[in-house]
Amino acid sequence: MTRTSRIQGLRDLSFAARREAVARSAELDLDRLAAFDPAHGLGLDLANQMIENVVGILGVPLGVATNVVVNGREILVPMATEEASVVAAASNAAKIARARGGFTTSSSSPLMQAQVQILGVPDPEAGRVRLLEARDELVDLANAQDPRLVELDGGVRDVAVRLVPTRTGVHVVAHLQVDVRDAMGANAVNTMAEAVAARAGEIAGGRTLMRILTNKADLRLTRARAVFPAEALGGAQVVADVVHAAALAEADPYRAATHNKGILNGVSAVVLATGNDTRAVEAGAHSHAVAPDGRYTSLSRFEQDADGDLVGTLELPMPVGLVGGATTVHPTARAAVELLGPRSASELAEIVVAVGLAQNLGALRALATEGIQRGHMSLHARNVASTVGATADEVPHVVARLVADGRVRADHAEQILADLRAQG
Numbered sequence: 271m272t273r274t275s276r277i278q279g280l281r282d283l284s285f286a287a288r289r290e291a292v293a294r295s296a297e298l299d300l301d302r303l304a305a306f307d308p309a310h311g312l313g314l315d316l317a318n319q320m321i322e323n324v325v326g327i328l329g330v331p332l333g334v335a336t337n338v339v340v341n342g343r344e345i346l347v348p349m350a351t352e353e354a355s356v357v358a359a360a361s362n363a364a365k366i367a368r369a370r371g372g373f374t375t376s377s378s379s380p381l382m383q384a385q386v387q388i389l390g391v392p393d394p395e396a397g398r399v400r401l402l403e404a405r406d407e408l409v410d411l412a413n414a415q416d417p418r419l420v421e422l423d424g425g426v427r428d429v430a431v432r433l434v435p436t437r438t439g440v441h442v443v444a445h446l447q448v449d450v451r452d453a454m455g456a457n458a459v460n461t462m463a464e465a466v467a468a469r470a471g472e473i474a475g476g477r478t479l480m481r482i483l484t485n486k487a488d489l490r491l492t493r494a495r496a497v498f499p500a501e502a503l504g505g506a507q508v509v510a511d512v513v514h515a516a517a518l519a520e521a522d523p524y525r526a527a528t529h530n531k532g533i534l535n536g537v538s539a540v541v542l543a544t545g546n547d548t549r550a551v552e553a554g555a556h557s558h559a560v561a562p563d564g565r566y567t568s569l570s571r572f573e574q575d576a577d578g579d580l581v582g583t584l585e586l587p588m589p590v591g592l593v594g595g596a597t598t599v600h601p602t603a604r605a606a607v608e609l610l611g612p613r614s615a616s617e618l619a620e621i622v623v624a625v626g627l628a629q630n631l632g633a634l635r636a637l638a639t640e641g642i643q644r645g646h647m648s649l650h651a652r653n654v655a656s657t658v659g660a661t662a663d664e665v666p667h668v669v670a671r672l673v674a675d676g677r678v679r680a681d682h683a684e685q686i687l688a689d690l691r692a693q694g
């Protein structure tokens with residue numbers, strides 16, 4: 271069979287059959303996904319190497335989004351999330367997009383920046399220029415810290431210097447701009463920043479304080495674009511209403527925060543599944559959501575195209591890696607990366623942003639039509655049933671009644687469960 275992300279009825283299979291269907295459709299040996307089984311996932315010994323004072327392991331459900339096509343490549347996307355309906359919504363939106371070829375993506379070079387803060391420079395303007403004159407010296411000093419990265423065609427690309435007025439005076443802030451190739455890059459650039467800090471302070475003529483990566487990764491941008499046909503969305507009115515919904519998110523920070531949270535539902539789930547740093551990605555996303563005039567706004571845009579279809583675009587800083595961090599250590603994250611099969615960190619970043627766009631459209635379509643409760647709450651009902659103590663056999667009965675009654679609430683679930691048990 272040829273590789274496909276279109277697996278109908280995946281939701282109806284057992285765990286084992288789902289894993290088999292996913293492996294088959296991804297043209298992977300099933301063994302490569304063995305770590306998706308908790309018994310073969312992260313163990314306590316390894317967890318104890320990863321963080322401090324380990325007392326246990328928190329399990330998070332890992333689902334697979336179907337229907338995703340990125341730059342013509344069929345991709346089954348592992349998503350780690352505790353929230354019901356996220357995987358279903360991403361799969362649903364990706365299904366709508368695939369009719370027009372799925373998602374088209376692009377990326378800048380994988381440039382991360384570290385900041386070196388220099389205080390007490392008496393002549394900050396001249397200090398800035400002295401640092402720029404010493405560019406080559408600083409670049410060589412930084413690159414000497416990571417010869418392997420340089421061998422891989424990465425390393426420092428440039429030095430920039432900013433003067434930042436603060437309440438404790440003007441700070442001279444030097445930026446090392448580093449091509450980190452397939453790494454997320456934090457450790458790599460922090461090492462470089464610490465190595466050049468003393469010399470940079472000397473050159474600027476001040477005292478060096480902090481030397482650390484910035485999570486405003488605005489030189490490492492990834493974009494996704496997709497066309498969602500009007501017919502599949504439910505017609506021209508739905509296209510117009512999604513555009514209205516997106517317009518409010520652009521104009522109103524209260525709506526923008528929720529809109530962007532919807533995007534991050536998808537983004538963070540893939541970032542976590544691949545063992546990458548969710549906080550770094552989320553910090554980068556929110557910093558990118560601040561418009562030049564200082565307003566917090568939406569990260570995506572939706573328009574009607576010349577054919578009357580909906581076109582969505584999303585641009586995000588996307589500092590994810592394939593080497594380093596938990597990605598190389600955590601067995602389940604390694605299996606997740608195997609399933610995605612990216613050839614570079616940029617390709618991984620592009621899949622993540624495509625899923626963010628799908629997630630956004632999935633939520634907007636629901637919000638612009640029937641509202642969020644029907645689809646989301648009918649899936650969330652399983653949580654509610656479990657919360658009140660329903661067994662695996664009882665859950666489907668309780669869920670069916672909760673949804674039919676339109677009251678997905680714990681007190682009602684308790685009553686349904688009591689009735690069910692009374693009936694024997």
Ligand SMILES: CC(C)(COP(=O)([O-])OP(=O)([O-])OC[C@H]1O[C@@H](n2cnc3c(N)ncnc32)[C@H](O)[C@@H]1OP(=O)([O-])[O-])[C@@H](O)C(=O)NCCC(=O)NCCSC(=O)C[C@@](C)(O)CC(=O)[O-]
Pocket residue numbers: 277278279280281336337353354355356357358359360361362363365528529530531532533535629632633634636637642644645646649
């Ligand atoms: C939930 C759906 C998809 C149902 O939508 P539906 O039309 O009832 O679904 P369907 O049963 O007709 O299936 C359509 C496709 O959806 C997928 N699908 C559908 N159900 C499942 C399932 N159980 N398991 C796996 N996949 C599922 C699946 O891909 C399926 O096609 P197939 O590939 O099977 O041919 C829809 O109502 C929806 O997308 N709702 C939006 C849900 C959402 O956005 N949830 C996020 C949480 S809410 C939130 O946190 C953020 C928010 C919303 O506030 C952000 C914002 O405000 O912008």
Ligand SMILES: NC(=O)C1=CN([C@@H]2O[C@H](COP(=O)(O)OP(=O)(O)OC[C@H]3O[C@@H](n4cnc5c(N)ncnc54)[C@H](OP(=O)(O)O)[C@@H]3O)[C@@H](O)[C@H]2O)C=CC1
Pocket residue numbers: 416417418419422424450451452453454455456457458459460483484485547550591593594595596
């Ligand atoms: N503010 C933040 O966001 C911060 C985040 N972190 C954490 O930093 C971690 C990520 O740091 P990161 O620097 O990516 O990880 P690592 O330092 O673990 O990995 C990067 C290193 O891997 C080596 N390498 C091997 N192959 C490649 C390749 N193809 N491309 C690039 N490098 C390669 C390089 O050098 P070599 O072989 O010489 O080592 C490189 O320096 C995350 O866990 C994150 O949570 C840490 C501090 C702050």
